[in-house]
Amino acid sequence: GNSVTQMEGPVTLSEEAFLTINCTYTATGYPSLFWYVQYPGEGLQLLLKATKADDKGSNKGFEATYRKETTSFHLEKGSVQVSDSAVYFCALSSSGSARQLTFGSGTQLTVLP
Amino acid sequence: DGGITQSPKYLFRKEGQNVTLSCEQNLNHDAMYWYRQDPGQGLRLIYYSQIVNDFQKGDIAEGYSVSREKKESFPLTVTSAQKNPTAFYLCASSIDRGNTGELFFGEGSRLTVL
Numbered sequence: 264g265n266s267v268t269q270m271e272g273p274v275t276l277s278e279e280a281f282l283t284i285n286c287t288y289t290a291t292g293y294p295s296l297f298w299y300v301q302y303p304g305e306g307l308q309l310l311l312k313a314t315k316a317d318d319k320g321s322n323k324g325f326e327a328t329y330r331k332e333t334t335s336f337h338l339e340k341g342s343v344q345v346s347d348s349a350v351y352f353c354a355l356s357s358s359g360s361a362r363q364l365t366f367g368s369g370t371q372l373t374v375l376p
Numbered sequence: 377d378g379g380i381t382q383s384p385k386y387l388f389r390k391e392g393q394n395v396t397l398s399c400e401q402n403l404n405h406d407a408m409y410w411y412r413q414d415p416g417q418g419l420r421l422i423y424y425s426q427i428v429n430d431f432q433k434g435d436i437a438e439g440y441s442v443s444r445e446k447k448e449s450f451p452l453t454v455t456s457a458q459k460n461p462t463a464f465y466l467c468a469s470s471i472d473r474g475n476t477g478e479l480f481f482g483e484g485s486r487l488t489v490l
Binding site for chain 1: 380382416417418419466468477478479481482483484
């Protein structure tokens with residue numbers, strides 16, 4: 264079956280530091296890959312996505328590249344802000360699956376001023 | 377503005393009681409979903425519905441029930457048979473029944489069993 268593995272948190276960084284959150288996956292076929300973000304007390308929001316190998320998703324300064332050879336979709340940001348503090352979820356969607364997404368366990372990010 | 381509205385935001389229940397969580401969307405989306413979120417864990421799918429009057433069990437459906445009488449509404453009942461119901465519940469919708477993977481989420485309902 265499908266699965267998503269994220270680096271365990273929590274991750275604590277100082278403002279303007281570089282961020283990487285690792286995500287690897289197992290899936291049949293050619294899944295689409297996603298990063299969702301959950302701010303405190305809220306539901307999840309789509310942050311970025313990539314639908315085929317070598318695609319790069321980007322939004323709000325965050326980037327992730329779909330690497331089929333390493334089955335990875337690592338999230339990066341060059342300079343984090345306090346407002347980026349949230350939980351980040353990596354997810355995949357397999358072709359033909361009406362159940363939609365398989366989520367990773369989430370990574371808590373705290374950015375200190 | 378279009379979106380998903382969940383209510384109540386916070387709910388307390390005594391053991392042995394059933395409770396119903398409301399989820400309404402005005403996005404005209406076909407598919408709707410219920411997820412459960414526990415601390416330090418990812419989201420687990422409870423039920424999903426691709427069309428009115430039809431729904432399927434997800435990975436952790438035991439102790440839960442749903443209905444889909446209207447396209448806009450997908451209420452979740454947490455029954456007394458659910459052994460550990462304290463959790464954060466998230467409702468979501470998607471534009472089609474396929475696998476676009478882009479879900480729109482409500483703000484969640486936090487259920488606490490006393």
